[in-house]
Amino acid sequence: MNDPAALYQRVVLDHNRAPRNFRVVQPCTHHAEGLNPVCGDRITLYLDVRNARIEDIGFQGDACAIATASASLLTDVLRQRSAAEARALARAFEQQLAGHANEGDGLGPLQPLLRVREYPGRLKCVLLPWRALEAALNGDVAHTVSTETDADAG
Amino acid sequence: MSAPDPLLRAAPRLDVERVREDFPILRQQVHGKPLVYLDNGASAQKPQQVIEAVTRCYREYYSNIHRGIHMLSQTATAAFEEARGKVARFLNAPSEKEIIFTRGCTEAINLVAYSYVRPRLRAGDEILISAMEHHSNIVPWQILCEETGAKLVVVPISDAGEISLEDVESRITERTRIVGIMQVSNALGTINPVREIVRIAHARGVAVLVDGAQAVPRMAVDVQDIGADFYAFSSHKLYGPTGVGVLYGRLDLLKTMPPWQGGGDMIRSVSFERTEFAEPPARFEAGTPNIAGVIGLGAAVDYVTALDLRAIEAHEADLLRYATELVSEIPGVRIIGTAAEKAGVLSFVMEDAHPHDIGTILDGDGVAIRSGHHCAQPVMQRFGIPATARASFGLYNTRVEVEQLAASIRKVRDLFA
Numbered sequence: 001m002n003d004p005a006a007l008y009q010r011v012v013l014d015h016n017r018a019p020r021n022f023r024v025v026q027p028c029t030h031h032a033e034g035l036n037p038v039c040g041d042r043i044t045l046y047l048d049v050r051n052a053r054i055e056d057i058g059f060q061g062d063a064c065a066i067a068t069a070s071a072s073l074l075t076d077v078l079r080q081r082s083a084a085e086a087r088a089l090a091r092a093f094e095q096q097l098a099g100h101a102n103e104g105d106g107l108g109p110l111q112p113l114l115r116v117r118e119y120p121g122r123l124k125c126v127l128l129p130w131r132a133l134e135a136a137l138n139g140d141v142a143h144t145v146s147t148e149t150d151a152d153a154g
Numbered sequence: 155m156s157a158p159d160p161l162l163r164a165a166p167r168l169d170v171e172r173v174r175e176d177f178p179i180l181r182q183q184v185h186g187k188p189l190v191y192l193d194n195g196a197s198a199q200k201p202q203q204v205i206e207a208v209t210r211c212y213r214e215y216y217s218n219i220h221r222g223i224h225m226l227s228q229t230a231t232a233a234f235e236e237a238r239g240k241v242a243r244f245l246n247a248p249s250e251k252e253i254i255f256t257r258g259c260t261e262a263i264n265l266v267a268y269s270y271v272r273p274r275l276r277a278g279d280e281i282l283i284s285a286m287e288h289h290s291n292i293v294p295w296q297i298l299c300e301e302t303g304a305k306l307v308v309v310p311i312s313d314a315g316e317i318s319l320e321d322v323e324s325r326i327t328e329r330t331r332i333v334g335i336m337q338v339s340n341a342l343g344t345i346n347p348v349r350e351i352v353r354i355a356h357a358r359g360v361a362v363l364v365d366g367a368q369a370v371p372r373m374a375v376d377v378q379d380i381g382a383d384f385y386a387f388s389s390h391k392l393y394g395p396t397g398v399g400v401l402y403g404r405l406d407l408l409k410t411m412p413p414w415q416g417g418g419d420m421i422r423s424v425s426f427e428r429t430e431f432a433e434p435p436a437r438f439e440a441g442t443p444n445i446a447g448v449i450g451l452g453a454a455v456d457y458v459t460a461l462d463l464r465a466i467e468a469h470e471a472d473l474l475r476y477a478t479e480l481v482s483e484i485p486g487v488r489i490i491g492t493a494a495e496k497a498g499v500l501s502f503v504m505e506d507a508h509p510h511d512i513g514t515i516l517d518g519d520g521v522a523i524r525s526g527h528h529c530a531q532p533v534m535q536r537f538g539i540p541a542t543a544r545a546s547f548g549l550y551n552t553r554v555e556v557e558q559l560a561a562s563i564r565k566v567r568d569l570f571a
Contacts, residue, residue: 008570
């Protein structure tokens with residue numbers, strides 16, 4: 001418990017050091033920014049969605065290792081998936097993070113991120129790109145979502 | 155003629171091991187490691203003496219103050235007012251009437267903004283602050299500026315995190331209505347030359363508010379020596395209870411100021427035609443205050459006074475020197491805030507690890523630090539970083555704990571590099 005090595009597994013460190021799909025996608029039909037005002041983390045997701053299918057996906061930003069690895073893994077697993085599948089995966093991931101579902105069910109490469117469950121203070125980091133995904137899919141204009149209530153901003 | 159004996163002038167030494175026994179919370183393990191609490195800049199832990207003072211109030215003599223003629227109310231009132239006297243002596247304020255109890259340092263600054271500055275402020279007037287201020291010494295002024303059309307003027311900071319007196323002087327104009335300046339920076343550790351700033355401002359007839367939140371736990375403060383017109387601090391950073399702050403204000407200024415909140419305890423007489431307000435400090439203390447909290451603050455003031463602020467200052471200076479030495483040796487670490495005059499705050503960033511990740515890994519070793527922008531986002535922007543990791547020292551920290559901090563930072567380096 002609370003051994004940082006369990007949280008910062010090799011795959012997480014690797015995705016932080018060399019984030020996948022770290023780029024603005026062209027063309028871009030949907031994009032949204034996720035912002036964590038407490039630490040200043042910022043991640044913008046860019047999607048090219050055609051016929052309800054994510055043809056291309058990328059992200060940019062400046063964030064901690066957990067948020068960066070989460071965004072990198074997110075873009076990796078969602079390319080060429082339908083928007084409905086993306087939403088379902090986001091829901092499953094959040095439920096497992098909250099401990100409401102069996103761990104690891106259908107998460108594939110996202111599974112190492114579940115270790116964040118033991119670090120409640122870092123849940124907002126791992127969720128940051130997922131909140132941006134939700135905002136991006138819900139609107140076709142630019143959105144900014146925050147993982148904090150205003151009172152946390154300091 | 156013989157020179158004064160340096161030993162007589164030297165600060166008394168702090169017996170840290172004995173002091174630590176006063177803090178029950180420090181006797182615990184975090185994730186199986188002894189707690190190393192280095193987040194004192196955010197809030198300090200409480201000694202047994204403070205905890206007991208609060209408990210004793212509730213167990214033995216608690217009652218509302220300034221009203222009842224019964225025994226408990228008289229005892230509680232006496233204890234509450236005794237705390238006011240302690241704070242006045244602590245700051246070397248000329249009069250107890252100059253000590254106003256608030257909910258915190260933030261509220262103390264807001265009180266000055268609304269009762270002193272706002273009635274004097276016209277469109278085009280200016281409020282001068284520094285670029286290293288905490289949000290609590292920025293936002294109240296921005297709200298006033300928005301409302302009145304006044305302008306917020308900012309003294310820049312150097313790469314080391316210092317402000318120059320020339321920059322202060324050149325920004326004070328005939329339109330400046332107040333200067334707001336922190337004595338010690340929570341994000342950078344810089345000790346500002348507040349005495350000189352007050353001298354410059356007063357030469358131009360401008361009042362100065364000093365935010366002393368990070369200063370009072372770390373150094374002896376004399377408001378008359380500084381010459382501050384207003385001086386604000388919070389109890390919880392001074393080893394006292396949360397929910398209590400102090401505003402010192404020069405009595406001649408307080409007497410000219412309208413109340414900022416209306417209610418009980420701040421009036422002389424009320425009828426529906428007319429209300430006569432009480433004299434300071436009661437005029438600014440509407441409603442039932444945090445009675446036990448104020449009494450606890452009195453105990454905290456007694457506690458640090460008995461240890462001697464000069465001893466605390468020397469102790470923290472030693473910890474800061476040692477920590478700066480050990481941490482700057484670690485490859486990839488950059489210290490943010492390298493002012494010549496610094497108090498016990500060490501902010502840093504690392505090449506490969508985000509402050510949040512640093513905070514998590516240190517926590518795994520039982521080392522509690524702060525990661526974030528420290529409610530000083532303009533400081534972060536100035537240095538082009540989103541956040542820092544910050545270790546801030548208190549009177550109970552030890553050199554061994556500094557070594558644990560450095561060892562844990564090396565672990566971050568090993569994991570991320």
